[in-house]
Amino acid sequence: MKPQSPDTVPTDVYLSFVSSLFGNRKTLFTGVFVHILSYVIVFLSTGADIYLGLCLAFAAVFASRMYSFRQFDAADKHVFSRADIARWETRYVLGAAGTAGILGIGSGYAILIVQDPLAEFICIAVTMASMVSIVGRNYGSQKAIDLQTMACCLPIIVACLMSEQLYKAIVSIMLVPFGLTTRSMANGVREFLYKNVIASREISLIADRFDTALNNMTHGLFMLDADNRILVVNRKACELLNLAHQEQLRDCEFDVVLRYGARHAFIDGSLPGLIQRQMAQLVSGSLSRTLIQFNEDLFLEFSASRRADGVVILIFEDVTPRIRAERKILHMVRFDPLTGLPNREYFVETIKEKLAARAQEGQIGILVLNVDDFKHVNDTKGHVIGDRLLVAIAARLQEKAGNMALAARLVGDQFVLFFPNEDDEPDLDGRVRALHAAMAGLYDVDCNSFRVSFSGGYVTMPSREFRPEEWQIKADLALFETKSRMKGGCSAFEQEMDARYVERQKLKEDLREAIETGKLHAVYQPMFTPDGSRIDCCEALSRWVHPEKGSIPPNVFVQIAEEMGIVTGITRFMLNQACRDCATWPKPISVSVNLSAQDLRSDDIVTMVMEALDASGLDPSRLHLEVTESCLMDEVATVRSILTDLRAKGITIAIDDFGTGFSSLSYLDSLPVDIVKIDRSFVRDITNDSRRFKLLCGIIDLSRALSLEIVIEGVETPEQLALIEEYDLADIIQGYVFSVPVSQESIVDMVGNLGRNQRAMRQDNVA
Known part of the structure; x- marks a missing residue:
């Protein structure tokens, strides 16, 4: 060199x-x-x-x-x-x-x-x-x-x-x-x-790297010569066994050093015989791996390898966290880790044990509780606060249940209680409802106060009829009944609920088939200029005529489609149908299609819209897309990106049912909106209620200041229309005062009639 x-x-x-x-x-x-x-x-x-x-x-x-x-x-x-x-x-x-x-x-x-x-x-x-x-x-x-x-x-x-x-x-x-x-x-x-x-x-570099690697190992290490003397020991070994500095341990006998460390690790100050035998087996080569418990807070796992020259290398690690985790896992097999309540499996096992130990038959009850609007807590306060609220609920549940019922957590924000009714209380329903009522109220969590209500569903039955595979189905049906009627209530299972559930499931399957086979159809409600002289746009509305049950209301089958996650299928059908129909109407009449929250969760909707426009040949400027405030609440950034993309392609964006939520005003400024559709609730009673009329005027002034086109929905009477015209409150009117939803053929006829009327009026004016 x-x-x-x-x-x-x-x-x-x-x-x-x-x-x-x-x-x-x-x-x-x-x-x-x-x-x-x-x-x-x-x-x-x-x-x-x-x-x-x-x-x-x-x-x-x-x-x-x-x-x-x-x-x-x-x-x-x-x-x-x-x-x-x-x-x-x-x-x-x-x-x-x-x-x-x-x-x-x-x-x-x-x-x-x-x-x-x-x-x-x-x-x-x-x-x-x-x-x-x-x-x-x-x-x-x-x-x-x-x-x-x-x-x-x-x-x-x-x-x-x-x-x-x-x-x-x-x-x-x-x-x-x-x-x-x-x-x-x-x-x-x-x-x-x-x-x-x-x-x-x-x-020096190699030695330093070796020393660094050796002393930064997560494992302890001893290298022993043929005479059982320490050749090499790292820092982690000294830490785990509470030994002196590693430099002082070289050439010392391993047994002596281990006993010295043991005096610090054991309460009685002596090395137990079992551990001594395990160490001897490791060093001799008759045992290659073993777990040694030094005390309740220290578990070390040793592995040994012996070389031909008699040198033995012992490597060990602190597995105390793993042992604790295994014990915790065993505990979690039976108990919920967040609330400490029994989980579903252990809950069922406990019911079986209690029923097997009953001296006589009797009525038992099972109550399922669901926290109302718990998602809102997570969304507004965060999941940490949400978890702590669940812990507070579990604590109150155990307190109120006492010896009367066994409480458990099913999943998420659902809890369940088993009423063994060992005292044969004749009014078991009253006891169940009383506990349900006692759970509602204020919960204080980290300086936050939540008023919590619970929807409940319960089932009572003779103890001999308890079937693990049936009880939750019945309680869930009762809970579903409560949620469909009014949150915060409590319903008992009835046999007709089962029939209604089966009927709803059948309706879901029929709806899926109707969407897949194109058995839906579209109707259109025209939107007029305030003087009624011209149709500006038509809102496409989906309709489903069931072969057995007849016409199913849109609010029913659309809700079912959202529950099933297939509402995008309805949107796809309506986009294609509306674009085809609008392409046959006289220009510049537009068509408006509603989008759901599920449609706006990914940019696939952009592809779907463009495919409908391409297939029909409709100009993008004649397509309006309506979104409600509920579509905007979950993922505002994603929705903003999608709407911006659609608007850039020439499509008009409208906010539907404006004013019915808490955040509508902020959306006017942050989203690419062209049209504001004022909800019908602001039009009702404007001829009699001056406050409501002033509120409507305020919303109109704000929207016009932002250069937005204004559509007022739900105009049903000539008096309402006259008041709106007098104060020039709307650019477009939609409501029964002009027309109910009609077929696409009727739209063509209406446009023709309006044209003939206008020509006749011009001729009269000329004469």
């Missing part, structure tokens, strides 16, 4: 080479003393004054070099850059070359001018002796070797050549290989040191 040049050698190695130049400065004192003494002798023997001057030059260069050496010693070498190191090397080389140059000049002068044998001998001898020392002192810098060799030898060679003495010239030429040898020797020393520096650094 050859040493790299100073430009490429690692900075720390470069610094070490340069630092070596500034070390061992005692030789400099010896050298300057010998140099000056020798030149004084030459002066005394020859009387040449130049040698006194050279003595002064020696002293000046020496003083300058000592000053540089002191500055180098005082400098903070940790902040040296490569350029800083190079500057210090140059300072040293200049000083060393100066001394060598004085020696060379003195020798050349003695040969060429003085020509005294003694002077020549002294000068050349001192110069050659100094050259020999150059290797030992200046190996760290090739520049220093080269410059000093040239400064010493070049004057001698020049003087010998100029003396015109053949043998002197020949001998002086011999200084060239001598100088090259000196240079080669210095390079050899530097190469050797470079190899050692690099090797030492690599060994």
Whole structure:
């Protein structure tokens, strides 16, 4: 390995080479003393004054070099850059070359001018002796070797050549290989040191990495020799066994060290026989892995491997968290981890045990409770608060149930109670309803106060008729009945609920088939200009005529479709049908299609809309898409992105039923909306209720300030229409005052009639 040049050698190695130049400065004192003494002798023997001057030059260069050496010693070498190191090397080389140059000049002068044998001998001898020392002192810098060799030898060679003495010239030429040898020797020393520096650094790096890896292991480690003495131990082993510092444990007997650690790990201060046997089996190789419990708070799992030379490596880890987790899992098999209540499986097991232990038959009851609007708590306060509310509910449930009922958590925000009715209370229904009523009220959670109500469904039955696979179905049917009627109530299971459930399931299947086979149809409610002279747009409304039950109201089958997650199928049908029908109507009449919340959960709706437009050939400007506030509440960012994309394609966006929610005003500003459809609730009684009329006017003023087109829905009487026209409150009117929903053929007829009426009126005006 050859040493790299100073430009490429690692900075720390470069610094070490340069630092070596500034070390061992005692030789400099010896050298300057010998140099000056020798030149004084030459002066005394020859009387040449130049040698006194050279003595002064020696002293000046020496003083300058000592000053540089002191500055180098005082400098903070940790902040040296490569350029800083190079500057210090140059300072040293200049000083060393100066001394060598004085020696060379003195020798050349003695040969060429003085020509005294003694002077020549002294000068050349001192110069050659100094050259020999150059290797030992200046190996760290090739520049220093080269410059000093040239400064010493070049004057001698020049003087010998100029003396015109053949043998002197020949001998002086011999200084060239001598100088090259000196240079080669210095390079050899530097190469050797470079190899050692690099090797030492690599060994140190490997040792540091090994030590870092060893001491940052998550496992404890012991390496034992054949005599059971510790060769290597890491920091984690000392931490786990509460041992002394690892350096103090090397060459100690493992058994003794383990007993010392055991005194800190065991209450009785002794190593149990079982653990001692397990350790002996590990070390001997008869056992490769074992779990050792040192106390209730420390479980260590050991594994051992034995080498052919008798060295044993023990690796172990703290598995206390795992053991605790396994115990917790065993607990979670029976209990809910959040509330601590029994889960469904353990709840059923407990019921069976209690019923098996009953001395006589009797009525039992099972009540399922569902927290009303619990999703709203999670959405507004976060899941952490929601979980804490569930914990508070579970605590009150256990308190109210007492010995009267066994409480459990089913899933999510559903709880269940079993009433064993061991005292044969005749009014078991009253007891169930009383507990349901007691659960409602205020719950305080982290400075938040929640008024919570519960929808309940329960079933009572003779204890002998309890069937694990049936009780929840019946209780859930009763709960579903409660939710469909009024939240916060409590319903008992009745047999007709089962029939209604079956009927609803059948209706779901029929609806799925109707959507898949295209058995829905569309009707249209036209929207007129306030004077009734022109149809501006028609809202597409879906209809389903069941083959057996007849016409199913939209609010029924659309709700069922949303429950089933197939409402997008209705949207797809309505988009395709509405675009095809609108394409047959006279321009510029538009068609409006409603989108559901499920439609706006992904940008697939954009593809669906564009496919309907492409298939029908309808201009995008003639398609209006209506979204209600309920569509906007869950994922506003996603909805905004989808509506922006649709609007960019030329489609008109309208907010339907505006004003019925709490956040409608904010949506006007944040969403790409073109039309506001004022809900019918704002129109009702505007001819009699001045406050309602003022509210309607305020909404109209706000919408117009935002340059939005205004559609008022639910206009049913001429009086309402007259008031709206008088105050110019609407751009478009939709309601029974003009038309009920009709077929697409009727729309064509209505447009034709309006056209004929307008032509007749123009003719009358002309006449």
